[in-house]
Each structure stands twice: as C-alpha cells, then as structure tokens.
Amino acid sequence: MGSMQQIRRGFLARARFVVGRDRHGWWVVSDRKGLVGGLFTNESAAIHFAVEASDRHPEEVCRAPEGAAIDLDTFSRGPKSMRLRRRGAYA
Numbered sequence: 001m002g003s004m005q006q007i008r009r010g011f012l013a014r015a016r017f018v019v020g021r022d023r024h025g026w027w028v029v030s031d032r033k034g035l036v037g038g039l040f041t042n043e044s045a046a047i048h049f050a051v052e053a054s055d056r057h058p059e060e061v062c063r064a065p066e067g068a069a070i071d072l073d074t075f076s077r078g079p080k081s082m083r084l085r086r087r088g089a090y091a
Contacts, residue, residue: 017050019043020064028070029053037072 015032022028026039027046036053040046047061054060064070 014060015062016054016060018062018064018070019046019050020068020070022071023069028072030070030072039072 018030029046029050030037050061
C-alpha cells in the first residue's frame, strides 16, 4: 500500500487520525474529533480505513509511537483526560 510510506510516526497536532494498538493488541483508529474510529485485526486495515476516512489525505493520519497503547476515545476527550499509556502499565 503506497500510502503506508507516507504515514508518520508519533503524534502530530494537525493529524486527524491516530493509528496504534490498544492494551489487548488490537489495532485502533482514533479520530481527534471523536466522530470516527474502529478496531482492526492488522495495521494495514487500520491505516487503510484511516486514509479512506480522511478522504485519502495520508497527511491527516499518524502512527502512535511503538509501545504506546491507545483507546478509541483517547483523543476525543481532550488533553486533560488522555489515556495514552505504555503497554504493561495496566493492572
């Protein structure tokens, strides 16, 4: 998939979608606006969904850092209640 090369790692303020894993290992797409998201079995499917949901603008999609665990609502609640955690930080 050509657009996978254009997906940046790390969080970008202008990126609408973040692709990463949740604490269970599922691939998650989380929308900063809290409107769109989903769980996926593999990274490729998650990135494909995010790029399509952003009207094929891969610059609006970023990849969460390795080791970070995100939830579907990670970004929809705003910075005070972000639930970004390192894997293994859950009890």
